[in-house]
Amino acid sequence: EVQLLESGGDWVQPGGSLRLSCAASGFTFSTYPMSWVRQAPGKGLEWVSGISDSGDGAKYADSVKGRFTISRDNSKNTVFLQMNSLTAEDTAVYYCATRWWLDSWGQGTLVTVSS
């Protein structure tokens, strides 16, 4: 069974940084692209970023390009999202999901950006 466990969500001031992690189990992690999706309070879903299975290809939403960096450690079955220059508009629950087409999701981790 696929299991995804996000961590690292926290309260941070505008301009700050945060690193999210997603620990995966129950599948061959190194063969799966991985994605991050977020949902602001009371709002819809927004695709944020994705990374290829080998880690050599990363894609980003326009809203986070240049501020967020996705990476992965296949030896630790973990995908990361480094978030810099955070603004209030980045406040959301962040989910990791398997593959480009999001077939399995974690429970999410809450990021709050506020002064």
Added chain:
Amino acid sequence: DIQMTQSPSAMSASVGDRVTITCRASQGISNSLAWFQQKPGKVPKRLIYSASTLQSGVPSRFSGSGSGIEFTLTISSLQPEDFATYYCLQHNSHPYTFGQGTKLEI
């Protein structure tokens, strides 16, 4: 970027009704479309992928159709547990984009 326009944004229906939700892409996306269901406070769940393929374990009252620009999600006979918000996602070209959601209410 490809824009996904979902309609309606909200609708009321009754148990047993047939319901159709539509997603229109701003340019052709072949069949690279998925549908998700999200209940309040819960994680989104994928229902359909490749526009018309039912995810394993999803009831057969859900179906998807379409290709290119216009796509539909149909629930043939609404059940109480189907009242939720539904989203489409295009995964044809980056950045991937969701529709704005359709809230299905009693």
